[in-house]
Amino acid sequence: MTTATADVLVVGAGPVGLTAALVLKQLGHEVLIVDGQAAGVNTSRAAVVHSHTLEILEPYGVVPALVARGVHTPVFTIRDRDQVLIPVPFDDLPTAYPYTLMISQADTEKFLLERVLELGVEVRRPVTVAAVTQDADAAVATLADGSQLRAHYLIGADGMHSTVREQAGIGFTGGSYAESFALADVRLRGGVPRNEVILYFSPAGLVVVAPLPDEMFRIVAAVDEAPHEPDIAFIQRLLDERGPRAVPAEVTEVVWGSRFRVHHRLADTYRDGRILLAGDAAHVHSPAGGQGMNLGIEDAVTAGRTLSRVLTGESEDLLDEHAAARHRTARAVMSTAGRLTTAGTVPAVARPVRNIGLRVAGISPAVRHRLALRLSGLDRR
Template sequence: MTNAITDVLIVGAGPVGLTAGIVLKQLGHDVVIVDSQSEGANTSRAAVVHPRTLELLEPYGVVPALVGRGVHTPTFTIRDRDQLLLAVPFDELPTAYPYTLMISQADTEKFLLERLTELGGKVIRPATVTGVVQEADLVAATFADGDQVRARYLLGADGMRSVVREQAGIGFTGGSYAESFSLADVRVSGGVPRDEVILYFSPAGLVVVAPLPDGMYRIVATTDEAPHDPDIAFVQQLLDERGPQARPAVVEEVVWGSRFRVHHRIADSFRQGRILLAGDAAHVHSPAGGQGMNLGIEDAVTAATTLSRVLAGEPEDLLDQHAAARRRTAETVVSTAGRLTDLATASAKARPLRNTAMRLAGTAPRLRRRLAWRLSGLDRR
């Protein structure tokens, strides 16, 4: 890798970096993809792939594998225990993918990496960026081992603590939620359907229950201090306090668990010279609505296709237009996720009014359709 020169250097090989690499390789460009981890993340944090994301990925040869592996859930519901407050139907959307696709991030990354490899690409690991310097017509990245890669452009897809963003001097404005979030992939019996993604509202905090392949469920919940490795008793307590009551869900096994803190931040700019940002390097927000990875994959596809046009000789102004448009989109998504989180964690005093308002809203077909368009990402076509 020493003193390599390439069209685009991509820093970060999660779903965002891998997607950008696939698009650029398929469009005929030289790409170097690096990641600081010695192997791909084996965790399963993101689990939702929305219809618009599948549409964007369709030209790049990964959708059949994703759709074949994931669970197709046609409805997103918001409930207060057993009370249905709002049902958002995806099955009437004008798309080839009228559902939320539930699939672990580990599977998504596996299929993306397989496609990248088919196209002749690879990920260089471990490769930790320690410095980024922009020159007149190139950007140079230096690595911890002293190697250097020079590229016409650099795409930072290296997550919330992005070294690329810091090296570019781009601010990351926003704040953090007081609560931590607990994640668990579990096997359960009882009152949880396989054809819905459910957001339960509760004074104790929100909990999301969603089906995954192999008969598992993803549980995401806010809590004051989430344990590093949630066990059966902890997840059972979450569901007992916040989930269904008439037919309680019984946790049989915790297959995997983790915790994280959620920030709501947006990069002050998505472009600085020859550097572009995408994914969590550019924006982070609450998991309510399952938008995070989807927004990042959108960033990747649009950044890569725009870079391809510029590399082919079109004006660099296209990159400014791309960066401004993606930042506006991120602001909208972060705001929506924040409102959902605020609604979910409303105080006990505000809860009856909130529930009444949401039930009334749920009787309006136009509002349900509008929510489906927004959550599915189809409003960003």
């Protein structure tokens, strides 16, 4: 039986696991990453990096590449077809990054992985973790081949169906929304700007249209039954029914598409002894507002910094404080995302009334500023 030793074992090589390893390695600790997939993602999934996320990543050498690659969108707008209900400006926020950065998850992972490897972190894949145990001195991951990896602490960043969370016996409380969602990266012609993320709350239903690099747009729409692979005709129908009307948007290509259902679940705790959770292993929720990956990266940065303090001699009580604080933060973020989703998926008969209410609320500069702080994550500084 082979045993490898590290200060911290990170299970999961997505953006969250890579960030945790990056923070710990840069702070001088030995880190090992394992992941069950043979390679990283090559589709975009998460596509938003917010201002606060860029701020907390600043010390770790990846922000210049992210900022250079992504599309800078200085405003988020809620619309009813062509009518603006609430404009949410980011360009006057108190930050060096007064915009939403639109960039594919594949690119985010690429830049994080490059930096992790540059620092000398080992990433082993495909490696399947079959069991996780712990004793007074270490956490131990038993792999599918029977070998074991032993570390002082273990971070579970292995997604919604986390083996680490299940092995630790941590509950994952919540449920699912009834609606399904269509997701696609497309190329468009017509009436959609490239400097704006738009959430269309039309009478026909919700659709998000956001710019991506390489002249693409991200489309997300709530539908009764989304197709497994949405085609041009399906996306075009969504935009015709819900998107801009004065200058319609024409779909010229679907680069990639999928479907998903929205779950809302939160781990009962972020810590069990020498095991910490981060990212989707700890929380999953609606993509409304683009908070999921950002919250996970924030988990990873704070977990890495806290573990570093404990590894260098400070009290383990810091880990309990970290776990409690992240749990509170996740609850607040999930509440915001849930309210946006509920507003976007109200029954058709209530949508005109909803839109009137949003238009009235959007008149207030204070409301617009609060929304900008909340969506950008700057209210969590």
